[in-house]
Amino acid sequence: MAVSGALLCTLPASAAARSPDQSDRQWAAELSQQAEVALRQGRWEIAAARYHEAWEFFRDPWFQCNLGGVYLEMGKPAEAAQSLSACLRLLKPANQKFARPKIERDLKEARSKVGALRVDVNVPDAEVFVNGKTRGKLPLEDPLFLDPGSHEVEVKAPGYVSDLRIAVLSAGTSMSIQMRLDPMRVEVAPPVSERPPIEPKALKVESAPPKPLPTPPAITKEPVTATIPERVAEPARAPVRTATIVTGFGLGVAGAVVGTAGVMAASATGNEAKEMYRALAEGPAKCTPAAPGLCKDAEDKTDTARMLMGVGVAGFAMSAVHGALIVYELLRPDSQGRKVAASLSVQPAHDGGALKVTGSF
Incomplete structure (x- = not known):
């Protein structure tokens, strides 16, 4: 690339x-x-x-x-x-x-150039450090790969005394270390001497006389009249428009054609990309992460397939939207609130090469 x-x-x-x-x-x-x-x-x-x-x-x-x-x-x-x-x-x-x-x-x-070290400990989720740097919580899914030489291996966990070992590894060797964490001793200070109790003093509380409750208002039985505003009539809706239905039908058919062609072309291009990947994987020139340039043609084919699939989906979406618009125009009431009797007929034109759309709306 x-x-x-x-x-x-x-x-x-x-x-x-x-x-x-x-x-x-x-x-x-x-x-x-x-x-x-x-x-x-x-x-x-x-x-x-x-x-x-x-x-x-x-x-x-x-x-x-x-x-x-x-x-x-x-x-x-x-x-x-x-x-x-x-x-x-x-x-x-x-x-x-x-x-x-x-x-x-x-x-x-x-x-072949490093040593492998596995560390086990008696406390779950203990953290392992190698030369002062954390390497994760035990147990580890993979061994620790270290350069040849001596390394400080320390395991820590909250509430436990840490365990420190020295591991000496050579190139190509493997070893395991079983480490142990003992609970940390807790020293508790003696309690502070108690102070003499404080004698409570009597408190004199003067209470005020209660205040009289207010007199509730008198309740009358006279009728109350309320004026309800007249309901505003909803605006009349526009009549069904023949041009909208015919145009929507035409664009819907065009969207369906574009969607079908886009999906078919995307499928064919995607199959070509799969064949190219298979050929690269089985042939002498491998398609690997170390040689990304060999995948360019297959990647281009994959990108083209995705683009064609997007065109197909957009065509089907356009067809669905205009189909919904036609249904809406056919079903909505006229200005007097009545359903409009609408009919639509699609048939091949007598002279060939086109569709003839007739109807009353």
């Missing part, structure tokens, strides 16, 4: 401001597009940051797959193994057919 020179020169180091009307999924998709542009520029740090931000807003497994490939290019095998492991766990079976072999090769390459 070609990228203009202006875009290559103006990609910011931080993501642009999010629009207020964007959903989390839309914003994540925009961040992913910025990451792809950074990849084509060779700006790995920015690409990794964009994929990570996209993952925080919407948990699409492809963000982790692409993030793992970026980390591997950056020479960060521990981060690459962590992202690729999550990618394989979250990727849908339908997408694993063509993507799994390459992801497994990349994970094997990254895994």
Whole structure:
């Protein structure tokens, strides 16, 4: 996919401001597009940051797959193994057919350069820290992938004494640590000595005499008359208009024709896109996240199918709206409040090539 020179020169180091009307999924998709542009520029740090931000807003497994490939290019095998492991766990079976072999090769390459650590603890939801940085709450779904060497592993939980261990790992090795959290001792201070009780003093309350109640007003039995305003008659409605019905019928038929043609064209184009994806997945040139340019033709076909489907839906909507307008014009009463006797006949014209619409309204 070609990228203009202006875009290559103006990609910011931080993501642009999010629009207020964007959903989390839309914003994540925009961040992913910025990451792809950074990849084509060779700006790995920015690409990794964009994929990570996209993952925080919407948990699409492809963000982790692409993030793992970026980390591997950056020479960060521990981060690459962590992202690729999550990618394989979250990727849908339908997408694993063509993507799994390459992801497994990349994970094997990254895994050969780091160690894997699993941490277990006796307290649920305890938080694990590696070299002072949090790595999540236990139990973790994937092992912790760490660079060769020694690492401080600490587990914490509210109300418990933390447990700190030193884990030494080599490249390609795996190990498990069983950690234990003991309840924290609580020391309670002795109670404060009690003060002598305070004797209550008698209070003298002077009560005032009650005030007399006011005399209620006298109730009269004289009749009360009220004037009810006359009801304003509703304005008469306009008569049925022949031109509106004929025009609505014509536009409704046109909308149905456009809708049918758009849906059929979208279906055919969508099938072509599926065949192109299948050919790329089974052929020597794979359609993978690491080589997005191979998918351009298939993506263009998919976009065209979506556009044609939108045209078809718009045509059917136009047909439905004008059909409703015709029904409304036929059923509404005239200026005297009576139903209008209306009839409509559609038949082929005798000279051919058109429809003849006749009726009385």
